[in-house]
Amino acid sequence: xxxxxxxxxxxxxxxxxxxxxxxxxxxxxxxxxxxxxxxxxxxxxxxxxxxxxxxxxxxxxxxxxxxxxxxxxxxxxxxxxxxxxxxxxxxxxxxxxxxxxxxxxxxxxxxxxxxxxxxxxxxxxxxxxxxxxxxxxxxxxxxxxxxxxxxxxxxxxxxxxxxxxxxxxxxxxxxxxxxxxxxxxxxxxxxxxxxxxxxxxxxxxxxxxxxxxxxxxxxxxxxxxxxxxxxxxxxxxxxxxxxxxxxxxxxxxxxxxxxxxxxxxxxxxxxxxxxxxxxxxxxxxxxxxxxxxxxxxxxxxxxxxxxxxxxxxxxxxxxxxxxxxxxxxxxxxxxxxxxxxxxxxxxxxxxxxxxxxxxxxxxxxxxxxxxxxxxxxxxxxxxxxxxxxxxxxxx
Amino acid sequence: xxxxxxxxxxxxxxxxxxxxxxxxxxxxxxxxxxxxxxxxxxxxxxxxxxxxxxxxxxxxxxxxxxxxxxxxxxxxxxxxxxxxxxxxxxxxxxxxxxxxxxxxxxxxxxxxxxxxxxxxxxxxxxxxxxxxxxxxxxxxxxxxxxxxxxxxxxxxxxxxxxxxxxxxxxxxxxxxxxxxxxxxxxxxxxxxxxxxxxxxxxxxxxxxxxxxxxxxxxxxxxxxxxxxxxxxxxxxxxxxxxxxxxxxxxxxxxxxxxxxxxxxxxxxxxxxxxxxxxxxxxxxxxxxxxxxxxxxxxxxxxxxxxxxxxxxxxxxxxxxxxxxx
Numbered sequence: 001x002x003x004x005x006x007x008x009x010x011x012x013x014x015x016x017x018x019x020x021x022x023x024x025x026x027x028x029x030x031x032x033x034x035x036x037x038x039x040x041x042x043x044x045x046x047x048x049x050x051x052x053x054x055x056x057x058x059x060x061x062x063x064x065x066x067x068x069x070x071x072x073x074x075x076x077x078x079x080x081x082x083x084x085x086x087x088x089x090x091x092x093x094x095x096x097x098x099x100x101x102x103x104x105x106x107x108x109x110x111x112x113x114x115x116x117x118x119x120x121x122x123x124x125x126x127x128x129x130x131x132x133x134x135x136x137x138x139x140x141x142x143x144x145x146x147x148x149x150x151x152x153x154x155x156x157x158x159x160x161x162x163x164x165x166x167x168x169x170x171x172x173x174x175x176x177x178x179x180x181x182x183x184x185x186x187x188x189x190x191x192x193x194x195x196x197x198x199x200x201x202x203x204x205x206x207x208x209x210x211x212x213x214x215x216x217x218x219x220x221x222x223x224x225x226x227x228x229x230x231x232x233x234x235x236x237x238x239x240x241x242x243x244x245x246x247x248x249x250x251x252x253x254x255x256x257x258x259x260x261x262x263x264x265x266x267x268x269x270x271x272x273x274x275x276x277x278x279x280x281x282x283x284x285x286x287x288x289x290x291x292x293x294x295x296x297x298x299x300x301x302x303x304x305x306x307x308x309x310x311x312x313x314x315x316x317x318x319x320x321x322x323x324x325x326x327x328x329x330x331x332x333x334x335x336x337x338x339x340x341x342x343x344x345x346x347x348x349x350x351x352x353x354x355x356x357x358x359x360x361x362x363x364x365x366x367x368x369x370x371x372x373x374x375x376x377x378x379x380x381x382x383x384x385x386x387x388x389x390x391x392x393x394x395x
Numbered sequence: 396x397x398x399x400x401x402x403x404x405x406x407x408x409x410x411x412x413x414x415x416x417x418x419x420x421x422x423x424x425x426x427x428x429x430x431x432x433x434x435x436x437x438x439x440x441x442x443x444x445x446x447x448x449x450x451x452x453x454x455x456x457x458x459x460x461x462x463x464x465x466x467x468x469x470x471x472x473x474x475x476x477x478x479x480x481x482x483x484x485x486x487x488x489x490x491x492x493x494x495x496x497x498x499x500x501x502x503x504x505x506x507x508x509x510x511x512x513x514x515x516x517x518x519x520x521x522x523x524x525x526x527x528x529x530x531x532x533x534x535x536x537x538x539x540x541x542x543x544x545x546x547x548x549x550x551x552x553x554x555x556x557x558x559x560x561x562x563x564x565x566x567x568x569x570x571x572x573x574x575x576x577x578x579x580x581x582x583x584x585x586x587x588x589x590x591x592x593x594x595x596x597x598x599x600x601x602x603x604x605x606x607x608x609x610x611x612x613x614x615x616x617x618x619x620x621x622x623x624x625x626x627x628x629x630x631x632x633x634x635x636x637x638x639x640x641x642x643x644x645x646x647x648x649x650x651x652x653x654x655x656x657x658x659x660x661x662x663x664x665x666x667x668x669x670x671x672x673x674x675x676x677x678x679x680x681x682x683x684x685x686x687x688x689x690x691x692x693x694x695x696x697x698x699x700x701x702x703x704x705x706x707x708x709x710x711x712x713x714x715x716x717x718x719x720x
Contacts, residue, residue, distance in 0.1 A: 022516065023484035030514035030521070038511055041502055115498025116511070119556055122462050122494075124487030125515040395464035 022125045027133035031125075035107075035137035045106060049142065052099045053149040057091055061156040068160075079160035081262040084270075087153055089344045092146065092277050094309065100142045100284030101305035107134045107285075108292025108386060109301065118395040127391045131293065135383070138285050146281045147274065154270050161264035168254075170195035174263045178255050185251030190216055192247040196254055212238040212246040260343060272341040280336050283375060284309075287332070290382030294389045309333060317363050329366045335374035338366050412476030415440045415564045415595035416461065421470035423453075423460050430456040432619035433470070438597055438612075440475075440563075443590045445606035445627075446599040447705075448616035449713055454599045455495060457616070458568055462492050475564055488517070491557025492566040497549050501542035505533060505552050508541060513559050520559045527558035532581065546573030554585070565589060566597045571605055583609050607705040617713040627705060634674050634703040634711070635659075638681055641667040641697035642688060651691045652684055667697075 021028070040046060064078035111117040111130075120130055165174040170191050176184060185192045194217040205213070215238040238246075251258075265273075284305070292301040313333030321328060328334060366374075416438035423431035430453045438444045448454045459465045461472060463483050472479050477486035499508040506524060513520035528534040531551040536544070544552065550573050557565050567586075571579050586596050586609050600606050606613060607627060614624035623630060642648050645663045652670065653661055659672040672680060681700055688695050 022488065028514070030518075034507075034511040034514040037507065038500060038503060041507070043502070110500070114500050115496075116500055116508075118459075118462075118464050118494055119497075119499075119512055120515055121464055122487060122490065122492045123512060123515040123560065124484040124490070126484070130515065394466075395459070 022123065022129075025126050025128040025132065027129040027136075031129065031133040032137050032140075035133050036140050038110075039103065039107060039137060039141055042106070045103065046141075049099050049103060049145055052095045053092070053142075053145040054152060056095065057087060057149050057153050060087070060091070061152065061160075065156070065160060077160050077162040079157035079264065080162050081157070081265050084153065084157040084265040084273075085344045087157075088150070088273050088277065089340065092149055092153065093280055096142075096146045096149075096277050096281045097284040097309050098306055100146070100281040101288035101309070102302050103138055103142050104285040104288025104290075105292035105298045105301040105305065107138045108289040108294075109296055109298040112296050112393070113298070117393075121395045128387050131387045131390045132383075134289060135286065138289065139282060142281050142285050143278055146278055150274050150277060154265065154274075158264045163263070165261060165263055167258055167261055168196050172258065174261075176258075178252075178259075181255050181258060182248045182251050185247045186244040189243045189247035192250050193217060193243070196250055198250045198253060208238075208242065209246060212242050216243055265343075269341055269343055273344060276336075276340060279339065279375070283332055283336060283378060286379050287382045290384075290386030293386035296389075296393070313337075320364055325364065328364045329370060330374055332375060332378040334364060334366065335371035335378075337363055338368065338371040339375075412473065413440060414438060414473070415444075415475055416472075416597060418457075418461070418472040419470055421457070421460060421472055422468050423456055423465065424468050429619050431460060431467075434616075434619070434621050436614055436621055436624065438595065438614075440595050441590065441593050442612055443586055443596045443598060443610040445610035445613035446597055446616065447601070447603060447606055447613055447709060450601065452616045452713075453619040454616055455568055456619075458492065458494055458566055458597075458599060462490070462494065462566065463487070464494065489560065489563040490566065491554075491560050491562035491564075492568070493550070493553040493557060493570055494566075494568050496546075496572065497553030497556070499541045499549065499552060499556075502540060504538045504540055505544065505548075505555070506537040508552065509556060509559055512556050516560050519561075523559045523561060524555075527555040528552075530558060530585070531555045547575060547578050550574060550578075550582075554582075562594060564595045564597070566599070568599045569601070570598065571600065571602055579605065603704075603706040603709050613705070615709060615712055623712055631703055631705065631708055632674065634708050636672045636674070636676060636703065637701040638670040638672065638684060639664070639667065639697075639699045639701055640670065640684070640688070640695065643694045643696075647691070648688055648693045651687055651693070655683075655687050 061078055061083075064075070064083070067075035068078050111120060121127065164171045166172075172181075173184060193213060200209075288301065288305050291304060292298055295301050313331060316328045316331045317334045317337055319328075414437050416436060418434050418436045421431055421434040421436070422429065432453070434457060436457075446454055446457070456465070460467045461474065461479070463480055466480075474486040474490055477483075479486050499505075500511070503511070505528065509524045509527065510521065513524060525534060525537075528537045531554045533544075533548055533551050533555070536548065541549065541552065550570060554567070554570065557567075570582055570586075574582055583605065586598065589596055590611075598606060598610055610627065612624070612626045613630065614621050616622070640648070645667055648668055649661050649663055652668065659670055659676070662669045662671075670684065678700070681698065685695060685698055
C-alpha cells in the first residue's frame with residue numbers, strides 16, 4: 001500500500017445520506033446495471049447462450065440456404081411457413097427455456113458460491129432488493145438473445161420463402177379466399193382431382209363421383225370404358241361440368257386445411273410467436289433464479305430445470321390422468337403450451353398447437369385463463385421462494 | 396433469533412453512543428455448540444481494537460453476527476449506536492468489513508467488483524473506487540481480472556471494498572493473511588492511518604504481535620466468551636516482568652540475588668540469570684539487583700527488563716495454555 005491521499009472522511013456519521021435508500025426493497029438502476037455486467041462478463045455462459053439461441057437456428061438455416069442454392073430441385077427453399085412453424089417450437093422454445101433457466105440458476109447462485117454475497121450483505125442493502133435486481137438484469141440478457149435468434153428465423157422464413165405454395169404436392173396460388181380457391185379448383189380440375197385428397201362420407205363414393213375420378217385420373221373402377229356392372233354396361237365418361245363440380249367439391253372440403261398453409265408466416269403469427277417464446281424464456285429464467293437461490297447450487301438446479309422441461313412437462317402434458325388432472329394443469333410447461341399460437345406445431349413433436357395446427361390438441365385440457373393463472377403463480381411463487389431463501393440464508 | 400429482546404435492550408442506544416460496537420449477552424449456537432457465548436463487548440470509537448482468540452474461539456462467528464450475516468440466538472448489539480438488526484441499514488451504512496478470506500467474482504476486474512459493491516451502497520460510493528484502490532496500492536492492477544490476483548492483492552481489494560463505503564467502523568477479519576512482510580507493514584500503517592482519521596478499526600487476528608503493534612485495546616475471546624478486554628497497557632500492567640542478566644559466574648550471582656531482594660523465580664540461563672518478578676514490581680528492583688551483583692564482585696555485562704508480551708499474556712489467560720500443559 002502506498003502513501004496516497006485518504007478516502008475523504010464522511011461529512012456525517014449519523015447514517016445513510018438523504019438519497020441513500022438502501023433499506024428499500026426496490027433495487028436501484030446501478031444495482032441492475034452492475035448485475036447485468038456481472039452476468040454479461042461470464043464468457044463461457046454467454047457463448048453458450050448465444051450458440052443455443054442464435055447459433056443453432058442460424059446454422060440450420062444457413063445450411064438450408066446453401067443446399068437450396070446449389071441444388072434447388074433437390075432441396076426446397078430454406079424458409080417459408082412450414083419451416084417457421086416447425087423450427088420455432090422445435091428449437092427456439094425448448095432450448096430457449098433451458099438456456100434461460102441456466103442463466104437464472106447462475107444468477108441465483110454465483111454470489112453465494114463466489115463469496116460476494118457477504119460483501120453485498122455488509123453494504124446494508126436490503127437482501128430483497130439484492131435479489132430483485134437480478135430479475136431485470138437477467139431478462140435484459142436472455143430476452144434480446146432469444147429475440148435475435150427469433151429474428152433470424154423470421155427473416156429467413158420470410159425472405160427465403162417458396163414462391164409457390166405446394167399443397168399436397170399440387171402447386172396452388174397462396175392466400176386464396178374460399179370462393180377463389182373453389183374457382184381455381186374448377187379451372188384446374190385434373191390437378192385437384194388427382195392430387196388433392198378427399199374424404200368420402202357414408203358408404204364411399206357415389207357412382208357419379210367414381211365416374212369423375214376414373215375418367216380424369218383413370219385409376220380405379222369406372223375408368224374410361226371400364227365396365228362396372230354385369231351385362232357389359234359401360235360407365236359413361238364424366239362431362240366437363242361434372243368434373244368441374246367435383247373438383248370444386250374437393251376444394252371445398254380442403255379449404256380449411258389449405259387456409260392454414262402459407263408461403264411465409266404472417267406478421268401477426270410472428271408477433272404472437274415471438275411473444276410466446278419470450279414468455280417461455282422469462283418463465284425459465286425466473287423459475288431458475290428462484291430454484292438456484294433456494295438450492296444455492298447451480299449444477300443441481302440446472303439439472304432439475306432440464307428434467308422439468310424435457311421429461312416432466314411432455315409426460316404431464318400428454319398423459320390424461322383423471323385423478324391428477326388438476327395437478328397436471330399446475331405444471332407451468334403445460335400452461336405455456338396452451339398459450340402457443342395455434343398455427344405452430346406441437347412442442348416436443350406432433351402437430352398442431354392447442355386447437356390449432358391440425359386442429360386436434362393432445363394436451364391435457366386447460367382454459368386460457370387457467371393457463372395464465374398458472375404461469376403468474378409460478379413466477380410469483382418462485383420469486384417469493386428465492387427471495388425468502390436469500391433473506392434468511394446465512395452469509 | 397430473539398428479535399424482541401435485541402430491539403428492546405438496544406433501543407436506548409443512539410447514534411451518539413460512545414461505543415462503535417456494543418454487545419450484551421450476545422449468543423450464537425450451532426446445534427449444541429455455543430460459538431458465541433453471552434458476549435459482552437464494548438469497542439470505543441476512534442481506536443484500533445484487537446479481537447484475539449485461538450482458532451475456533453468464535454471470532455469470525457461474532458463478526459458474522461454483528462454484520463447480520465447470520466442471526467443471533469440471544470442478546471443485543473449495536474453498531475455505531477444503531478441497534479441491529481432493527482436499524483441494520485443505518486448501522487451498516489458506514490461499516491466496512493472483511494470476513495474470512497476475501498473472495499470476489501474472479502471473472503471481473505478489481506474495479507468491476509468494486510462497482511458491483513458500490514452500486515449497493517450510496518451513490519457517492521462509486522466515486523470513491525479509484526481513491527480506495529489507490530490507497531491500498533492496487534490501482535495499477537485495477538483493470539486486471541481478480542482471477543489473476545495473488546492472495547495478498549485480494550486482501551487489499553477487500554480493504555478497498557471496505558473503503559468505498561467511507562466507513563466509520565472497519566471490521567477486518569485476519570487482514571494480514573496472505574501478505575508478505577512488506578505488505579503486513581503497509582497494512583499496519585494503513586490501519587493506523589485510518590484510526591488517525593477518526594475511524595474505528597476492529598482487527599480480528601491470531602497474530603498477536605501484529606495486534607500488539609497496531610491496536611490500542613483488545614478483547615480476548617476463548618471458547619466463545621470474552622474473557623478479558625481493555626487497553627493493552629492496562630491488561631499487561633498486572634503481568635510478570637523478567638530481568639535478563641548477562642554476567643560472570645551465574646551460580647554465585649544467583650545465590651547473591653536470592654539471598655537479598657528478589658521475590659520471584661531465578662533461573663540460570665546461558666551466560667547469566669533470568670529473574671521473573673511478579674506484576675507490579677517497581678523498576679527500582681533492577682538497579683538494586685545490579686548493585687548487589689557489582690558489590691559482590693560479579694561483572695555485569697548486560698541487564699535488560701523484558702516486559703511480558705501480549706503473546707505470553709494471551710497464552711496465560713486462554714485455554715491454549717492448558718492444552719500445552
